[in-house]
Amino acid sequence: SQQGEEDPQALSIQEGENATMNCSYKTSINNLQWYRQNSGRGLVHLILIRSNEREKHSGRLRVTLDTSKKSSSLLITASRAADTASYFCATDAPTSYDKVIFGPGTSLSVIP
Amino acid sequence: AAGVIQSPRHLIKEKRETATLKCYPIPRHDTVYWYQQGPGQDPQFLISFYEKMQSDKGSIPDRFSAQQFSDYHSELNMSSLELGDSALYFCASSLRAGVRTGELFFGEGSRLTVL
Numbered sequence: 001s002q003q004g005e006e007d008p009q010a011l012s013i014q015e016g017e018n019a020t021m022n023c024s025y026k027t028s029i030n031n032l033q034w035y036r037q038n039s040g041r042g043l044v045h046l047i048l049i050r051s052n053e054r055e056k057h058s059g060r061l062r063v064t065l066d067t068s069k070k071s072s073s074l075l076i077t078a079s080r081a082a083d084t085a086s087y088f089c090a091t092d093a094p095t096s097y098d099k100v101i102f103g104p105g106t107s108l109s110v111i112p
Numbered sequence: 113a114a115g116v117i118q119s120p121r122h123l124i125k126e127k128r129e130t131a132t133l134k135c136y137p138i139p140r141h142d143t144v145y146w147y148q149q150g151p152g153q154d155p156q157f158l159i160s161f162y163e164k165m166q167s168d169k170g171s172i173p174d175r176f177s178a179q180q181f182s183d184y185h186s187e188l189n190m191s192s193l194e195l196g197d198s199a200l201y202f203c204a205s206s207l208r209a210g211v212r213t214g215e216l217f218f219g220e221g222s223r224l225t226v227l
Contacts, residue, residue, distance in 0.1 A: 030213060031213050033215065033216070035216075040200070040221075040223075041220060041221075042116075042202060042218035042219055042220045042221055043155065043202070043204075043216070043218045044218070045215040045216060045217070048214075048215055088154060088155070090216075092213045096168050097167075097168075097208060097213045098143055098145065098160035098161075098162055098167040098168040098208070098213070099157060099160065099168035099170060100145065100157065100160075100213060100216060101157055101170075102147075102154045102155045102156075102157070103154060104154050105154050
């Protein structure tokens, strides 16, 4: 299996705090992406980081990638109640560009 | 902007029946993906198509088949339905841009309930 785990499985924080979610994977990757999903809705792309990149920012999001540890983290700063959702990382392998595999996800609750 | 369109949004079937889900990708996107998501589960990759040809296959049961047509829409056919097939089925599309995977744009999903 390409994917490992996400950590934590569930996270509850107060509005304004930062939220950090981690993702591990097992095999070499081409890209790693983060998605968010509101309950029962389609997934929405947040950020893509390529295997030769170490860090990427987008607004309040910061993603890091450590290919030596086969792990990535997503940091959401100054969280808002609207950030409440499930967050998934997804990877594709160097030889299977279209086999984008999702990890177990972290359920984030931001309390107003 | 046009998004990925899936139909039907909800579908109720009996065991052993057949269901067909349809997906209309974003215009000019060259890759289509199908995922199955059970309650509280992560999306499971089923199958993908690049330029109308099957490009990768995941944990798709033999009872399921999919294809992409000349107009780029895709259909997922599920036969001999089982209770365990009840799930949200997502279609996504992307512009692969050669050998580099792009971001996936997801539809709102088709919720299949098997009774």
